[in-house]
Amino acid sequence: DVKVTQSSRYLVKRTGEKVFLECVQDMDHENMFWYRQDPGLGLRLIYFSYDVKMKEKGDIPEGYSVSREKKERFSLILESASTNQTSMYLCASSFGTGYNSPLHFGNGTRLTVT
Amino acid sequence: AQSVSQHNHHVILSEAASLELGCNYSYGGTVNLFWYVQYPGQHLQLLLKYFSGDPLVKGIKGFEAEFIKSKFSFNLRKPSVQWSDTAEYFCAVKSMDTGRRALTFGSGTRLQVQP
Numbered sequence: 001d002v003k004v005t006q007s008s009r010y011l012v013k014r015t016g017e018k019v020f021l022e023c024v025q026d027m028d029h030e031n032m033f034w035y036r037q038d039p040g041l042g043l044r045l046i047y048f049s050y051d052v053k054m055k056e057k058g059d060i061p062e063g064y065s066v067s068r069e070k071k072e073r074f075s076l077i078l079e080s081a082s083t084n085q086t087s088m089y090l091c092a093s094s095f096g097t098g099y100n101s102p103l104h105f106g107n108g109t110r111l112t113v114t
Numbered sequence: 115a116q117s118v119s120q121h122n123h124h125v126i127l128s129e130a131a132s133l134e135l136g137c138n139y140s141y142g143g144t145v146n147l148f149w150y151v152q153y154p155g156q157h158l159q160l161l162l163k164y165f166s167g168d169p170l171v172k173g174i175k176g177f178e179a180e181f182i183k184s185k186f187s188f189n190l191r192k193p194s195v196q197w198s199d200t201a202e203y204f205c206a207v208k209s210m211d212t213g214r215r216a217l218t219f220g221s222g223t224r225l226q227v228q229p
Contacts (some may be wrong), residue, residue: 004157031215040123042204043219050215050229058216090158094215103217105158 003027004106006091012112019078020108023091030096032074033103034058034066038087046089049074089090116141118207120220127195128228135190135223137205144210147188148217149179153201161203172214175199200227 007022025032031050035043035058046059047066055066063085067075074093078085088110092103117140127133139145149161162173169181179190188205202224206217 033216035219040221042118042120042221043206045216045218048216059218092158102160102163103150103158107157 004091004093004104006012006089006106006109008109009107010110010112012114013078013081014114015082017078017081017113018074019081019111019113021076021078021089021091021111023074023076023106024072025074025091025093025104027070027093027095027104028071029093029104030071031094031101032068033092033094033096034064034074034076035090037090037108038061043090046076078111081111086113087111116207116209116218118205118218118220120198120203120205120223122223123221124224124226126226126228128169129197130194131227133195133199133225135137135193135203135205135225137188137190137220139205139207139218141207141209142186143212146208146210147179147181148206148208149173149177149188149190150202150203150204150206150219158204161190195225195227197227197229199225201225 004025016071033048049055049068065077091106095101119138121136147164150158152158152159164171164181171177186203204222
């Protein structure tokens with residue numbers, strides 16, 4: 001069974017801090033994704049990666065960056081956290097070109113920025 | 115940019131009632147369609163998916179969805195809901211023509227089933 005593990009379930013950070021959210025998958029998936037989930041807005045794509053050291057912007061990349069140094073790990077970085085980045089962050093992975101491959105999600109990290 | 119609309123934000127049903135959740139998408143090309151479910155305290159998981167062929171697809175736990183291309187819709191149905199179906203349901207679309215591998219999700223529908 002695919003396992004996508006997000007390092008923290010809950011995080012509380014202060015405005016202006018640099019924040020790292022970590023995600024690891026154990027199924028050798030090529031594709032990894034970061035979404036944020038907000039009530040009434042559903043899931044919105046922040047960044048995704050098709051391969052090591054490759055990344056592409058999603059629909060709401062402002063204020064975020066990502067790092068993929070190893071295939072199994074995809075990190076989301078908030079360079080200077082702001083209160084409007086308080087949200088649930090979901091990591092997901094999928095196999096191959098992804099056309100016929102569903103996403104496998106982690107349990108999420110609930111980030112609060114005060 | 116493609117978008118996905120889920121018009122029902124919060125649905126409350128009694129057990130054994132029938133369920134239909136609406137999903138419409140904006141993209142006119144070839145699409146793959148998905149429904150995901152998030153039970154309280156759990157991660158998102160795939161409920162069912164449509165890639166091609168029979169437009170009526172069946173998923174887990176008695177759910178089914180019908181793809182109507184002319185209406186850009188992919189509505190989720192279940193003939194008789196159970197209390198354990200209480201969850202949030204998300205429709206998602208992947209465009210086959212743009213090469214974008216990521217899914218675009220709708221805003222979600224929270225289903226509450228009363229015993």
